[in-house]
Amino acid sequence: MIRVLIADDEPMVRAGIRSILTADADIHIVADAADGRTAVEQARRHRPDVAVLDIRMPGVDGLTATRQIRADLPETAVIILTTFGEDEYIARALDYGAAGFLLKAxxxxxxxxxxxxxxxxxxxxxxVVAQRVITELRRSGPSRGQAARTRVAALAPRERDVLALVGSGLSNADIAKRLHLVEGTVKTYVSAILSRLEIRNRVQAAIIAVEAGLVDHPSKE
Known part of the structure; x- marks a missing residue:
């Protein structure tokens, strides 16, 4: 069962998200919130597996809530759900540790x-977000790619294999099957990769994998 927290300042939107997610028998809504501060409090209380947060909420916004939730509860994955697709929001959401960025449409x-x-x-x-990321990488030029290749070169061969599959959008379970490893071992590899590359989340790892030429493009999932 996947335990989910929803945060959006519009009651109808929260109701809609709840209706969508609870149609899946494997998803359980543990709490909802109308602002970022309450979302953080509810996350600390319920420790959900996933938090689905709107960006623009009164008081503490979704991006700030993302940063606080990820700092306090690193096991809680955050999806930013918004009507806004501007690059600045995407960059900040990923920098703050969001694992997903989905548009409401x-x-x-x-x-x-x-x-x-x-x-x-x-x-x-x-x-749309994946395409923005790809476009930005293409604009970054060869210097950024070279920097990524230099960083990746410091990884062990098996770590590079795992990084390539992270860049392809595979989950730990899928990577384990692909490389004939147990899932716990893959999780250890991913943690080591994030530490060695000095990054905070899998999306940043995927971007480095793309820049280094390990995969063609980031996952669109």
Missing amino acids: LDPRELIAGVHAVASGAACLSP
């Missing part, structure tokens, strides 16, 4: 799939 099935993805240790980006 999506198929409900994408939201359910996104919750499952981040709960299993993968990342999820709306196709």
Whole structure:
């Protein structure tokens, strides 16, 4: 059972998200909130597997709530759900540790799939967001790619294998199957990769994998 917290300042939106997610028998809503501060408090109380947060909320916004939740509860994955697709929001959300960034104008099935993805240790980006990331990487030029290759070169061969699969959007379970490892070993590898590369989350790891040429593009999940 995936335990989920919802935060949005519009009651109808919260009701809609709840209705969508509870249509999946494997998802259970543990709490909801109308602002970022309450979302953080509820997250600390219920320790959900996934928090689905709106960006623009009164008081503490979704991005600040993301940073606080990830700092206090590193096992809680955060999905930013918003109508805004500006690059500044994407960059900040990922920098603060969000595992997913989805636009509200999506198929409900994408939201359910996104919750499952981040709960299993993968990342999820709306196709529009993934394309923005790809575009930014293409603009970054060869110097950024060289820097990524230098960073990746410090990893052990098996760590590079795992990083490539993280960059392809695979969950820990899928990586374990692909590399014939147990899931706990993959989790250890991912933690080591994040530490060695001095990054905070799998999305940042995926970006480095793309920049280093380990995969063609980040996952659109």
